[in-house]
Amino acid sequence: MSQIKELIIHFSKLKQLKYINNLLNWDLQVYMPDGSNKGRAELISLVGELVHKKLISNKTETLISEAEQKKDLSLIDAAILREAKREYQKAIKIPTDLVVEIAKNASLGHKAWEKARKKSDFSIFRPYLTKMIDLQKQYADLINIGENRYDSLLDDYEPGATKKWLSSLFNNLAPQLQTILKKLETSGEEPDSSILENVYDAKKQWEFSNSVIEKLGFDFSIGRQDKSVHPFTTAVASEDVRITTRIIENFLPAGLFGTIHECGHALYDMGFMEEIHGTNLADGSSLGIHESQSRMYENFVGRSKEFWKYWYPRLKNLFPENLGDVALNHFYKAINTVKPSLIRVEADEITYSLHIILRFEIESLIFEDLIEVEELPQVWDEKMTELLNITPPNDAKGILQDVHWSGGAFGYFPTYTLGNLYAAQIYNDALTKNPNMPFEFTSGNFNTLLQYLRENVHQYGSIFHPRDLIHKITGEALNPEYFITYLEEKFYPIYRV
């Protein structure tokens, strides 16, 4: 067997362990009984331990150095080696005990967070969060990439991203968003979104959402949708991609746009070229690029007028009692209402990134040791007031709203805003090359977009570094102006600015 072939198999087995981990976590969030936390935490930490031990084994080192001797590697083989090396070099810095402890704390912390959120009681979650932050600090200090602790964490989610780069990006973005927001707020227009808060039967919502994503290209023969407290996408194989949603009967957008969002992620995971199935490249280029797919489907497509030209009559048919008298344009404005609100996942396209900037700033404080865990709820509320001018009435609608920290995902949030930026830039390219696309949407045809994304994004998995991928697709580096232009062109007409 050639060296590179052995390396591929070695990392494919690691990938299989990660798929097992994904199933354990999927089940934990979707079907596991409430009283089964302890046993599950043990299984998750065992898998974490197995992954880590395999990764840091002498065999890994040998296989990598042997593969490095080989000249003229194919594009795919070279990428497999690059990712293998990247993962190995980070892993050898971390003792297995720490990996196990993080995994165990993550699964215990998840259930604690769920309970804390339900009771709106931060104190239930606090000990787990304190422990997790401590573990993540240890982790970051050991990884020691870049100029500071936070850089080490960022690199796990967005290779190449740094705190400095993000600060500068966000410092430019925030005032631009606030300027747009102010224009809309003072436009005198106030879209009426109250129709979205009528009662929409959960079962009908569920069926409608499923028919939408099926049209978008979600393949139910290799995927499924379930319900969970926090919506997510996960893969148990390249041919087993699962999304979850939560349906709120008196808030239509939660389930509907949640499903479309996760569908965007799933289409990426379902679209890798067969050559990389099961390899360490069967993943997104980065979380930012991954998020660009979900946001593109959720917002650029799912909240567009053209999309609803096709779907609105169908939705109306299902809910005549709520929408019978409501014109398409009214509905379109309702789902594009811009208004500072408390919950990130329900935020509009303008204010969303302000929610992210809040989290980025808090995470920066945490990892600079400038804040204690018990201060977090208050700081959260203060920043919320500062950035969005509203104050959470309780912790469930404040600091407890997101699942991420319970799992130790610090440095993850910024990828959501990067996703918006990547989405705008890629979507602009797709539109330039396929100007007919929105017109096709009006008759329920979403194939051109999917084909474009399959060809330019999905098939490659993580063959390309995000920086290279965006350049390859659009001919330039990440450029936030596409996002600002998109927002202005979409929202100024809605608000008659």
Next chain:
Amino acid sequence: MSQIKELIIHFSKLKQLKYINNLLNWDLQVYMPDGSNKGRAELISLVGELVHKKLISNKTETLISEAEQKKDLSLIDAAILREAKREYQKAIKIPTDLVVEIAKNASLGHKAWEKARKKSDFSIFRPYLTKMIDLQKQYADLINIGENRYDSLLDDYEPGATKKWLSSLFNNLAPQLQTILKKLETSGEEPDSSILENVYDAKKQWEFSNSVIEKLGFDFSIGRQDKSVHPFTTAVASEDVRITTRIIENFLPAGLFGTIHECGHALYDMGFMEEIHGTNLADGSSLGIHESQSRMYENFVGRSKEFWKYWYPRLKNLFPENLGDVALNHFYKAINTVKPSLIRVEADEITYSLHIILRFEIESLIFEDLIEVEELPQVWDEKMTELLNITPPNDAKGILQDVHWSGGAFGYFPTYTLGNLYAAQIYNDALTKNPNMPFEFTSGNFNTLLQYLRENVHQYGSIFHPRDLIHKITGEALNPEYFITYLEEKFYPIYRV
């Protein structure tokens, strides 16, 4: 750390891998999308490989021989060592490649079997079955316990059982069952079970079944029920025990008694003493003992008059259109109708064991190399005619009805009949010590039985060998007469014999 402690931890990690395997299989049968077989087969075979490698490692050998030096082991520690040794000594005979191949073939074979059964086309399943039989022959030849190949297979499911012992047991049992059957058939009584074949709304059936098992003691905070093609019980931890059922709208017993049956298994798995949770003793003493619990709940309890004195008014209330005019006694006779039929899992208490004897005889032929796979459907049908005097109209109702062979479970079926025998003997003891028990059932109180089983059976997990356990509980070895007496005392009055 003491040697025995290290051994315990080592085997606990093995147990965790088995729990992971259980989750992979649970998901495969319950929620996995149809197109995801290939990836799943890889994950299952990886876990099989990890279990096997860990089991045959030098570390296992060292830990066992160190533990063996220790004197005065506690009851639990001694049992842990006994089971560890037993498992290790078998495992070292089997090359990892064979383990992996069996696991891979099992998960591919399962989906093939599902499809074959749906289409009633044996040819779809044949290549997988052929391969599996070949692998199992290799396996048995390597294990090489007892006097013949089949003994080696039996030992995995019922330690100590041999083909010779079973043949003698079954050769006595079959004519006794046939005698009872003939008496019932010629009694002139013919219970009318047609009421069970009306349409019973699936959702209401589901809810009723759940309320029944909750009363029996199934703890939904550490367990759940789902639907699958073939009902089963599995554990993902001692605090995560899952059962499945299949509901047939026009055959009430399928879902109802299926659920009660699996509940009996689940109560066992939920009832281990805490000291053995997560250890290699967190399992039944044998499959036969395990099956005694499911059969006891399904038949001795679930098909008793006293049970239905409590539940029948409730069932009637749910389905007034079907049962409004049907008296308890009519219903009781209907669910205890004895009639040779095609499907094992739907068979009555008399003919059930004849279905098992058929399978035992066929498996014996297979492992003596006396039959080819292509002959199996015909031999099945012939034996069915011989033993039960009915002939399957197609393979779905014949050889394709059971899942077991697709997973390589040869030597497993006999444990079902052993379960009946153990159940009768244990239930007789429970009744002797608690004569009031049936009366308690009439008011929906099933605690005395559960407490008896917890104390005498469940808590011990596999601390005791089945032979020792039955002796410890009842003061004698397995004695089939209890079963025959039970059948006669129950069915003769129903049929006025």
